[in-house]
Amino acid sequence: MPTCPARPQFPALATTGLTITNLSSVIAVKLTTPNDPGESTFIRAASPQRNGVRAMPQVKEIGLCPAPVTGVPNITALYTAAFGAPTVGKRLFVQVYQMVDGWESMTTTYTALLPVSG
Numbered sequence: 001m002p003t004c005p006a007r008p009q010f011p012a013l014a015t016t017g018l019t020i021t022n023l024s025s026v027i028a029v030k031l032t033t034p035n036d037p038g039e040s041t042f043i044r045a046a047s048p049q050r051n052g053v054r055a056m057p058q059v060k061e062i063g064l065c066p067a068p069v070t071g072v073p074n075i076t077a078l079y080t081a082a083f084g085a086p087t088v089g090k091r092l093f094v095q096v097y098q099m100v101d102g103w104e105s106m107t108t109t110y111t112a113l114l115p116v117s118g
Contacts, residue, residue: 010105014038015065015073015096018110020086025117027085029092031065031073031110040098041065043075044107047083048090048114056109059095090114 017032031037044059062082066073075094079086086092091113098105 005101005103007103008100010098010100010103011038013096013098013105013108014041015108015110018092018094018112019072020092020112020114022088022115022117027076027114028074029076029079029086029094031075031094031096033068033071033073036068037065037073037096038098039064040100042097042099043078044095044097045079045082046093048086048092051089051091051113053091056093056095059093065096086114088114088116 014033014035014037015031019030019032021028043062043065045062046057046059049057062078091111093111095107095109097107
């Protein structure tokens with residue numbers, strides 16, 4: 001009978017937050033991170049919620065965290081592919097976790113409000 005691999009020691013999660021910008025109606029959803037999140041960092045997200053929602057809604061897998069460009073992983077394409085473009089005033093929930101040898105790390109949840117165009 002096959003045996004499961006031993007539970008790995010997960011490195012510290014590289015992401016530290018979620019940033020949403022709206023410059024001239026161009027929306028960007030990005031994770032903040034001081035380091036490259038690596039090839040085992042995955043993202044789940046919820047559809048855009050009304051501002052008053054504070055409890056974590058149902059989420060779905062949206063993909064592998066993209067490599068940072070100028071130090072920032074841009075997840076806009078992943079998010080809009082899953083849920084369409086969010087609208088001003090909606091709250092976004094994003095979960096980040098690592099997957100190593102079939103084991104999943106603890107999940108970190110970030111939330112941010114989509115600002116009006118600046």
